[in-house]
Amino acid sequence: MIEAYFIHILILIGIYIILAISLQLAIGFTGLLNLGHIAFFGIGAYTSALLTLLGWPFWIAFLLAGLIAGLFGFFLSIPTHKLKGDYLALATMGFSFVVYAVLLNWTELTRGPLGLPGIPKPSIFGFSISSNLAFLIFTIIIVIISYLVIKKITISPFGKVLESVRDDELASKTLGKNTFKVKATSLIVSAFFAGIAGSLYAHYITFIDPSSFTIMQLIPVLLIVIVGGLASLRGTVVATIVLIILPEILRFVGFPSSVVGPARQIIYALILLLILIYKPKGFDGKVQLK
Amino acid sequence: MSIATQLLINGLIAGSIYALVSSGFSLIYSVNKFIHFAHGATIAFSAYFLYFLFSILGFNFFVSAILAIAFGGVMGYLMNIVVYKELRKRKASSVILLIASFALLILLESVILIFFGADVKTIGYIKVAKGMEFLGAIITPLQIFIVVTSLVLLLLLFLFMKKTKIGKAMRAVADNKDVAEIVGINSKKIYNYSFIIGSAIAGIAGVLIALEQNLEPTMGTSLIIKGFTGAIIGGIGSVPGAILGAFLLGFSENFGIWYLPSGYKDAIAFILLFLFLLFRPNGILGIKRGGGKDK
């Protein structure tokens, strides 16, 4: 049973890594402060859950989770194209609220607050991923693929364009870059991977409800992105591992579970404040939040 | 019973509460130029402080209420000194201040959760009473008190901003900090004042909401989202605009859920927020005071 604890933590780390590096692509590399990232996570989770509950094969549901989330990434990029700074942050936050409200109220589709129980474990072409160990291996594979894809994007010429849009959008436009296309692509890819992470989450926990996808759930992810350092994928991965394991201290101090939850949030919020004040570049960051 | 009147009255009550939240919030925003999310925590802390003094320690109610309001002002002041000042010293952008404020909100609400638990607490000062009939709708004495207090307070705030020296100094800093400093206004002091006054208003909101709706740890987050939506609707840089927006939000919510299932109440606020941010970020009145799209 000891391995069960390890496996559980590693799966969580895997899911958060994908969430964090996809957000890093938007914030750190493109300069888009997308505070609505969790909405993509939720859209991916619900898409995958609903399709598999209807009997669709897992691998299709999994990919569609990413694609539909990506589609919403595109939708979000249109009205937010001209927004900057805190208005962009607020609008994306508002988007996250609206998605939450839809998940909560469109009960014919999502069962609202009742959530979706009994989400089936994944099975790919007849091979069932039912044990947690198998799920961990699957997760690791997806994490590696996601990391390689995003890494490739950031070191490619397109990656340089992303960073130029981040640093000085006006200049980039002057040089003839279609900055809308650039930002939209970034959001689409970012959302796609968040959607994939959502699918992993749904099939691991086997139950989702709208409360798993509120702005509160963004705090650890945002924290990881900032602590790891903006525009550093390596830093993001390290930060994920550290920040997911750190609150596990609370487990052996023996707090009752009603205290563990808020205590975890306090730790995260405190670290975020301290980092913002004393080390806003994070540990491996190349740029600062603007 | 006239439905329209009842909805109007419900909207008025909700609007009054939201206006208390958004006016303080907007005051702080217009002077400090960043989104102070943790304003919600100020409201929650004042409410819980009232609960602590009155329901747990058994102090006299009015004394507890006054102390709770003062406590709100102190909280705001401390947040400014401990967190925001440090960030400003390091030339933090308004985006960083926004994120920091958000983290502060989560931090403080989690503290409340730990000390008071997740269940709803009641302040048993007002007994369950039947409402009174008023123009075909029902309203309780407490609700009348809230509406009146809110309107009086907002009037006082308005006079304060227009007539007093500090008020005028605040408007000056809100308009243009650099020019204000040139004429000798100490902007750091004004920042402090804006936090104290704005947060004291939040304290009043906390006390009233505690009586009318009772307390739970996440009350701050819900209220600041509503207050902030109201401020955006009315024009975030302007305190009168924020108040107007808050009332509009209150009416929209209550009329809206007459036709929609009641679960949609928050959804109405969120959708209005999102739409305004996208299409009319300067609010209904189009007031372009401080902070804008093009930073």
Place this chain on the structure above:
Amino acid sequence: MKSKNKTLLTWLVILIIIILVINLLIFIPKQQDETIKIGAILALTGSIANQGEWIQNGLEFAKDEINSNNGINGKKIEIIYEDAQVDPKLAINSYNKLRNFNNVNIIITMGSGVGIALTPLVNEDKVIQIGVATASPDYSTQGDFTFRTYETADLEMKNLATIMYNDFNIRKVASLYINNDYGEGVKRVFEEEFKNLGGEIVISEAFNVGDVDFRTHINKVKASKPDALYIAPYTKEGGYLLKNSKELDLDLQIFSSQAIFGGEELFTIAGDAAEGLFIAAPEFNLDSGDENMKNFIEQYKKKYQTEPEIYAARAYDSVIVIGIAIEECGSDDKTECIKNELFKIKNHQGISGEISFDENGDVLREFELKIVKNGKIIPYKDIK
């Protein structure tokens, strides 16, 4: 990475390894064979924390009783508690913890949403789940490993609908229910039955767990002009609903499902707005005269300084029947056997009533309409 950061990173890695190792050392499961482990996933905080407390009392009471009589085949019972606040997400977390860290094969749960969410997991893992406060008709229909000692909504709601229609001559009902598997489940049974009898549901609206402001709902109810109001809330929400009803001068007979039971909390919140409320409940007569019952009440009062509620009795009975099944099978991990033994239980005289598990793992109870009179909940027939 700068070298300063590298040192920091090394320290962090060391810290992480320390944390993980300590966690594992603390949680290495104790010797398997020594005790019989039962996991209890309850609402110890939140909207129905009172019921959770009663259930915990009942569980502890049964455990102490069995353990003081030499346990089961000599082994003592150990109950491990987790607080999930009837949130299915937290419950799944608790379930994993109980399975991975505590090696549990039998769990007691409360809440329909929790029960439904855990059902696929317990069936897959062959874990016995007994719901002690689980009303939804959707709970026990899937898979063999789920049981309950709480009567299904079918019983209460069909009886309530019949009484409202025939005895109270109500034809039009407004319905307000809590937005989760519990509320959804019970109101569905009620509304269907009421319509089958020939009645009309004029309005049916949900409210959220934790809601405290029902003014809009009540205004809508008023506008729909019903003969009576049916509600399916938990204690807290029910209390505020009643309070708002009085403030808005609703002036209707109100009939509630069972979960509004919460001891004093209902009256703390609603005050005398609760006066006249009808509650659909199972028969649970503390003066039934049965020897076992008298003993139970006396001992319970001594230990907890209060009279037992039926929630405690159901929980007590659950542990007792688990004990009976385990005694036959030998140990708590032989869950196939335990499952079969549980299905064999017929006419077991429990404190909460007679227990026979039907093919779904459900039990039947006698129904009784209760009413709030002078701040107390009493059987309606006592004042008719």
